[in-house]
Amino acid sequence: MNFDKEFDASGLSCPLPILKTKKALADMASGQVLKLVATDCGAVKDMQAFADQTGNSLLSTEEANGSYTFYMKKK
Amino acid sequence: MSKKMAIIATKGTLDMAYPPFILASTAAALGYEVQVFFTFYGLQLLRKDLSNVMISPLANPAMPMPVPMPVMVQMLPGMESMATMMMKQKLKKHGVASLEELRDLCLEAEVKFIACQMTVDLFEFDKSEFIENVEYGGAAMFMGFAGDTDICLFV
Numbered sequence: 239m240n241f242d243k244e245f246d247a248s249g250l251s252c253p254l255p256i257l258k259t260k261k262a263l264a265d266m267a268s269g270q271v272l273k274l275v276a277t278d279c280g281a282v283k284d285m286q287a288f289a290d291q292t293g294n295s296l297l298s299t300e301e302a303n304g305s306y307t308f309y310m311k312k313k
Numbered sequence: 314m315s316k317k318m319a320i321i322a323t324k325g326t327l328d329m330a331y332p333p334f335i336l337a338s339t340a341a342a343l344g345y346e347v348q349v350f351f352t353f354y355g356l357q358l359l360r361k362d363l364s365n366v367m368i369s370p371l372a373n374p375a376m377p378m379p380v381p382m383p384v385m386v387q388m389l390p391g392m393e394s395m396a397t398m399m400m401k402q403k404l405k406k407h408g409v410a411s412l413e414e415l416r417d418l419c420l421e422a423e424v425k426f427i428a429c430q431m432t433v434d435l436f437e438f439d440k441s442e443f444i445e446n447v448e449y450g451g452a453a454m455f456m457g458f459a460g461d462t463d464i465c466l467f468v
Binding site for chain 1: 335338339342343344407408409410418422
């Protein structure tokens with residue numbers, strides 16, 4: 239999937255993946271896509287909740303070897 | 314209009330310092346307007362230097378310990394420092410943010426910190442030891458915001 243920005247939150251626990259996502263989205267333009275990698279399994283539900291509550295869209299969540307990749311499109 | 318959350322932080326130990334900062338920073342990231350009212354021991358969390366925020370195994374039977382430790386041992390000198398050091402190592406190992414980091418993230422996200430003026434006077438705290446982004450006020454001031462919130466928590 240194409241993306242405009244990415245960052246790696248591997249090894250970070252709740253709530254850091256969410257807080258870093260929020261910060262990363264802050265300087266992006268509407269419609270741009272952020273790629274985020276995390277290893278905190280709690281992030282799967284948290285990212286969805288973040289998207290639901292902020293209006294950004296979680297395009298996809300992929301899991302491979304205990305690592306989660308999220309694509310979030312900015313509102 | 315954005316949703317609002319108010320938290321009353323009354324504890325000043327390492328374990329009890331996390332919930333207010335985690336919830337406040339997360340709510341702010343979700344677009345909430347957040348205020349935290351620090352009162353009694355919670356005021357310790359507003360110090361510039363948080364190195365004295367500790368955890369004690371004493372009278373804390375739910376705290377998981379690597380080996381069972383009788384209360385008589387827990388009360389020995391140095392046990393609190395040791396428990397604090399071990400807890401901080403554990404937090405770091407699991408990628409949990411430090412209190413300083415979470416507090417900074419709160420401030421960056423414009424979470425408003427209010428220090429209870431009465432407790433500051435009661436304990437004769439020196440305001441110069443507190444971080445600068447703090448407003449001083451009383452219960453009535455806090456109610457002005459809390460009365461209008463979607464979530465209000467006492468920690």
